[in-house]
Amino acid sequence: GDLGAVSAAIAEAAGSARPDSAKAVLAPNASAIERCFGNAGSAEDIVSRLEAEGSDFARGVLGALRQRSPTSVKVSLEAIRRHRDATLKEAFVAEYRLSQWCMRPQPLSDFCEGIRAVLVDKDNAPKWDPARLEDVSQQRVEGFFAPLGPEHPLGELQI
Structure with a gap:
């Protein structure tokens, strides 16, 4: 090229x-x-x-x-902290994993709701779940960093 x-x-x-x-x-x-x-x-x-x-x-x-989605705010902060010193390979694997969890439907992600509010209905009024930062548990945040598992159609990123 x-x-x-x-x-x-x-x-x-x-x-x-x-x-x-x-x-x-x-x-x-x-x-x-x-x-x-x-x-x-x-x-x-x-x-x-x-x-x-x-x-x-x-x-x-x-x-x-x-x-912004309160869940996404907390997940983003956690990602910055966890991957601050990551190698390029570790960063790619982590970002891939996060993208896969973020694009899954509830209960973990507000991604679909954000798309609905901005691109589909264009009401710019997303209904985040949960709606407040203080209601987003650490357990919920941790779920975005979990391995994808064998049931995931694409599996983990292999580099």
């Missing part, structure tokens, strides 16, 4: 994701980010810290978090 064409396609697809624009938002808010996210014990701790921070940046992040 033509490496130049692949590079051009990637650059075009990533057009709006400019590192400079991320720096423009992150750099002036670095101390608030550290206060709100640094050494937080839980997603609920992060929300409490953002509420206490009170800045426009904190309110914006808080608004974005509140629109």
